[in-house]
Amino acid sequence: MLVRGEDTTGTTSPEIGYVLQKDLLLPWRTMLGNVVLGLEVRRTPKAEAHEKARALFAEYGMTGFEDRYPGEVSGGMRQRAALMRTMVLDPQVILMDEAYKALDYPLKIELESELLRTVREAGKAVVFVTHDIEEAVTLSDRVYVLEARPGRITDEIRVDLEVDSTRIEERRLSPRFNDYYEQIWRGIGRPISTP
Incomplete structure (x- = not known):
């Protein structure tokens, strides 16, 4: 580093x-x-x-x-x-x-x-x-998705929630939050299912 x-x-x-x-x-x-x-x-x-x-x-x-x-x-x-x-x-x-x-x-x-x-x-x-996608999106300006083993980076996602607040509740209410969540979810190889 x-x-x-x-x-x-x-x-x-x-x-x-x-x-x-x-x-x-x-x-x-x-x-x-x-x-x-x-x-x-x-x-x-x-x-x-x-x-x-x-x-x-x-x-x-x-x-x-x-x-x-x-x-x-x-x-x-x-x-x-x-x-x-x-x-x-x-x-x-x-x-x-x-x-x-x-x-x-x-x-x-x-x-x-x-x-x-x-x-x-x-x-x-x-x-x-973290393994918590919500935490990754709300705390980060950049998220790296790793594969399980041997731990290589598979994706880099730049996060801009367009919210200046440090309050987590406000950051999670950003209109862009779900888009980043889904992008990361897909990056770890999980399909998004809709009810």
Whole structure:
């Protein structure tokens, strides 16, 4: 993968952040302790690390939960903390592997909207792996369809919903949403059946 023109293959580039399907929070660390973990590894001074993390707690609506442990908060808060743990490192590219798959639908929509807002405001690039076509269309400006094995790209679809909003509900109501959905569905080799 090229980041700012430099090949990052085989490296642990600070320009790349990861958010996985499971939050992988450390149960013995507080929420704040989990969010600052990467900054500690980078040897960021404690006061600076905590200041950056607390700003994200406020931005993500989690003020007051800094001293809670992962087992004391909801799955949605845990997933927010996982995203914050990545965002506090300020990567240019964020790799997300089905990060919202295990969440209930209303929370998933809320976190997707937060992600769009955050990415737009911070000017980040996201590579989002998903099996959910709706999620792919609403979160993306470009969708790559992969065949099952060996995982080659079979189609590239540029998505323009002509909706400027970061609210997922509004993006899904775009008149163009269904066209993109059908194009991707066909791209994975599924016929569209009508009742």
